[in-house]
Amino acid sequence: MFSIALFITRLLDFYALLIFVWCILSWFPLPREGVIADVVGAIDALVSPYVGLFRRFIPPFGGLDFSPVLAIVILQLIRRFLFGILV
Numbered sequence: 001m002f003s004i005a006l007f008i009t010r011l012l013d014f015y016a017l018l019i020f021v022w023c024i025l026s027w028f029p030l031p032r033e034g035v036i037a038d039v040v041g042a043i044d045a046l047v048s049p050y051v052g053l054f055r056r057f058i059p060p061f062g063g064l065d066f067s068p069v070l071a072i073v074i075l076q077l078i079r080r081f082l083f084g085i086l087v
Contacts, residue, residue: 005086012079015046016072022047023068 022043031037054067054074 001086005083008086009079009083012075012082015050016075018043019047019051019068019072019075022051 025040025043030040051068051071054070055065058065058067058070060066
């Protein structure tokens with residue numbers, strides 16, 4: 001059971017890292033074609049639906065979008081909750 005909890009924990013940590021990378025990539029102008037555009041598109045397809053849930057509740061404030069921060073916090077709370085149940 002511990003190995004399942006560890007796998008889920010690592011998976012949620014990786015998803016939080018993807019959200020962080022997605023935020024950093026949004027600061028830079030990126031090419032519209034090529035491998036980098038494909039990678040950014042894949043990350044965007046994975047992260048946007050989850051972060052979009054929080055954009056409904058927290059609109060951008062002063063040009064800053066805090067929904068990714070809330071998304072990571074909620075993800076970490078879910079991780080701790082699941083780890084506590086499974087272990």
